[in-house]
Amino acid sequence: MNNTRRIGGKIHIKDIVFVLTLIVLHIPAEPLGSAGNNDNCPVFCSCYTWYYLRWASCSGQHLYSIHTGISDIVQALDISNNSISILADYELQSTGLTHLRYLNLSDNAVSEIGLSAFSGLEELTVLDLSRNHLYYILRNTFIDNKNLRVLRLSGNNFNHHIPFLENPSITELNLGSCRLTHLPSGAFSGLKRLRNLDLSANLMIQLEEETLRPLPFLRILSIKENPWSCNAKQMQRLLHYLAVRGQTDGS
Template sequence: MINGTVIYFAISLVSMLFFSGIAASTQQCSAFCVCDTWYDLERASCVGRHLYNIHTGAPNNVQALDLSDNVISLLTSFELANIGFTRLKYLNLSKNAISEIELNAFDGLADLMVLDLSRNRLDDISAEVLEKNKNLRILRLSKNNFKSHIPKLRSSSLTELSLDSCQISHLPLDTFNGLKHLRRLDLANNLMIQMNAIALQTLHFLKKLSLEGNPWSCDKVMLDLKMYLRNKDIEFDEICSKKGNVRKFEKMVVLPTMTRNYHHSKIANPEEPKERSNRIEMESNILNNKTLSTCQETANPTLVTDSVAYWFLFLGFILGIFSRQVISYIWLLGMCLYNRRCSLERFNNGFSISREPSLLSLDGRMESDGSLSEFYPNTPPPAYRDVMLQPSLYRYPSRISNLNRDR
């Protein structure tokens, strides 16, 4: 009985200690982060919290810290070590606004193995910034703005480096001299035209190189690079291949050069007939492919429907212009006829109005048997001088003169 009681108290004590430890660990986690276990590492995830610096309040014993998708812009010297993140093995600072990293920013992180600085605003990094991190294996610098200021890092432990999509246009020959143990290198999706094989001669352990997505000029320098990579058994995506990079205009240029050799009469090399037959077969295949593509284009109903639609659109445009001109002409003609009719009516009305006073005055003189004063009662008699000078207008004598004559 006593043994059972002791065992019961021991189990309860252990459970209390266990739950108290869990509660303590959960209390230590910051309000900006989520603490959990990730690949057997104590992790604090502080993603997308609009943090301006790395002071998140996360516990000091974390081994993986995720600060991606924030607005951190500066990493000062000894900042991570002073907070207490000395046990970090994984540090993710991607998708921030980091534009400057001081020389001793990662000092004190002796166990750091993975560092992600991709998708920031870095244009230059000091060569000695990672020299003291002896366990660093993976460094991601993708999608930064290095352009011509490519970091010439020095790290004896780095095995994987990502520099893709960094707008790199030129690669100096001593860029990777400080990365002796590099095994994977990603230079894809940049702006490089050439890359000299001398830049890779110090990378004795290189196993994979990514070069796709660059506007390579397929000249002797690139051919030498391909030969170097093949001789070193380095895995790389095929560059300057005829199947992948030949364009339509290149076929048009190559075709006449091959057909020009058909008219040679002398055979200097016994293998020339075989080469000529191979060229003829290749050209016939090219011509067959062209004719097949043209036939497919003509047989494609979508092309026909598109052309018919364009023709209908053009005819509708022409008909619209013509109908607009006809409507404008009819409107102008109607306006002209209306204005002409109005002008004639005004002229006729004016002429009739101007004639009415003269006719009235003439009728008054003709029909009245007295003077003008009698016809117009309020009008004074004309002057004697006017009567004498214009007797025709005043040919009817007054009643007074008639009365005098009667006497």
Template sequence: MTREAVGIWLIVLVLYEIAFDVSGRCPSLCECGTWYNLQHASCTGRHLYSIHTGASNIVQALDLSNNSISVLNNYELAEAGLTRLKYLNLSVNAISEIGLNAFNGLSELTVLDLSKNHLYYLLSDIFMPVKSLRVLRLSKNNFNSHVPKLECPWLMDLTLDSCQISYVPADTFIGLSRLRTLDLSNNLLIQLDTVALETLQFLRRLSIEGNPWTCDKLTFDLQIYLMRKNIQYHAICVKNVEPKKFEKMIVYNPQVKYKKHRPLINLNSNIMENMTNKHFTSTPGRENACATTTNESNFMKMLNSISPYWFLIAGFILGIASGMISSYVWITRKICCSRQTDNDAQNISLLQNPWLFEDSPLNDTAISCPDTPPPPYRDVVLRPGLYCNVSVNTNLNNNVATNSTEYT
């Protein structure tokens, strides 16, 4: 009994120590546990500025996503005691610079996630110390024309989607000879030369959808190359061979169906001659009717061939022409009438002025037009009411006055 009790107590103490050791080494900003049979520490969304979280060296999966880490210095991960990491998630941070020896000492690292950061370039030898790296995620960075030319022959899965990549040089994937999956979707690629993919002998899946392809000969050659190499991809620049809906309506001929199902009747030549002589004998009335129907059909065809826009244009031109003619007639009549009334008024005023103001005290100073001709005698005789009679005395007085003024 004593030996069995001592053994049980020893087992309890060992388990307690193990549990205390594991729980005691979990940092306060993280949550620890097991994840896919790995010792996992999750430190997401803690506003961390570095990888130094206090996690123990037994952690195999570390999640530092959604923080504010901006730089990975040389040997920083190894100095933090994270040499047993197999999974490292640094996505959704502000990492813009990674040292050449930042991943030294992480010989067991298999999956590395650097997506949604501020990376715009990567050194080619940065992952050479990581001999176990198989999956690398670099999506949603800003590489543009600086596509990383990595030297990592053991890498199998590379993700470069949504990285603003506009051009892929021919020597980009030379150092990734064992790559099996490549994601270049949702970038700015217009063309992709097959020479860039010839070094990927083990490639089995390529994602290239979501790019503004030009759909030229080079693009179709790329699709033929992928089909020949049995590489899975989403089809781009697919030619639509089937006619559209309205094209079917135009091409459709209702007589084709009738001709297909109409029974074939073989008749002798004599029977055909009798039928034609019997049923198609021409008469004058019928000829006239046929002629009228053909004329009507030709006229209707002509009307149908004319576009309705021509009718609108013709109506517009006719309206303008009629408006111009009517305005011209109205203006000419207005001018003629105004001239006639002005002449009559002027003649009457010129005839009336000398006599209307004869008796006025200002007669001697009346203004007269020297170049105005006198009214014709006929108008004075026929219309005496319009003109005043001039007495001889007034004329003599005027003459005497003028003579006296001249002598003075």
């Protein structure tokens, strides 16, 4: 039985195009280089301007800290595939990187995030924390990131520590491959704007409709690759609920 409800598989080029479009739409059309010196780039990073975004890529450089000396005018930072383990309170703000719209911290060793780690990043739109060592995230960690739209947490080990997050703007949340076994009814009550939810490749045997009711804008739900229970009645209730909400695609 295929339990995917709209649900597409892995997102690659399509996802990148979506993220770029999302960011570009919020960027003022200012002349390149008008906001500061774009030459302040560490030797272990590559810096460039693309679609009016000032990018810095420091991926795969064995870095242990977010403090890289990158210019504070950078708007998109890829610091994935490093060895960063802790994001302390106000750490990103202290680097001066308060204009970030895109931040990729995937494939690091992050196991602890301070409650105010992302404070001061008022323009942050896309945050990728996939494939780290997280087992919990405090509820209000992203509450001040009013422009955050996309949050990727796949590949962490939350298990029973479901992230009960509070944020007024997140529209896409990826919790795939997080070893989740159960989702309480209020798990997403703090994410009222959520439209795209990925719960694929977890350990869930059931998903109650009540868990999804607080999400009036939810349109895309991925639940494939879970060991669903053979409780036909419960599964039929869920499928009926998703169909009524227009989230089934017949797959």
